[in-house]
Amino acid sequence: MKDLSESIIFPKGEPVGHDHFKGDAWLTRLSKAEGWNCSISNVTFSPGCRNNWHSHPGGQILLVTAGSGWYQEEGKEPEKLSEGSVIRIPADKRHWHGAAKDSWLVHIAISTNFDRGPANWQEPVDDDLYNSL
């Protein structure tokens, strides 16, 4: 397994300090929203780490820079992520994302139309679903 515990381009940052992730993840804020109406972060997921179901009132775009993982939009099959993947998450669409069981994942997260408000965090992803991937 390629060790991406130190992100290869942007600093790894601080541990994600809330309960909406299962497993260990780190976040660096690359740009605050004020002035550009768009918040940009670099997020590093350890193997097996994923976040809860959630949605963004203004949408979000993910750019995968290293590793591999999963993205799932409600009502669709999980989609495999790898270096170079671009995911466009519509406003208010329930989804989750995270690393594969056997790989780190690093992505840039661009939260657009930030003035519509912060993410709405919801329930964890079903363990059986995640473990079956």
Place this chain on the structure above:
Amino acid sequence: MKDLSESIIFPKGEPVGHDHFKGDAWLTRLSKAEGWNCSISNVTFSPGCRNNWHSHPGGQILLVTAGSGWYQEEGKEPEKLSEGSVIRIPADKRHWHGAAKDSWLVHIAISTNFDRGPANWQEPVDDDLYNSL
């Protein structure tokens, strides 16, 4: 010199097809603006390539993913770019960016508040200034 003629994360895309760059550059549109109000591209500059002075009515953010180069905002000294650099360009601020003379440069460009309109392209960077860097 590290060869970044094929970008390491996102596809290199197509040659930039207009006269606002001096030298060879390539662009891949990663996400169109519609729906997110934010246009995202991957841009690859060959060594010595830079764009003209220009400004963005809605601002822009650059995330450097490989190589090295220069960014200059009008009225300030040129600022060196390297892997991991984050540049926040305010709305309507005149600026230019490009590769170093002896290095490729790859950056992601996030054009925010896209509904305010496209870039305003202006005159080339003075050759003596660029060559002195």
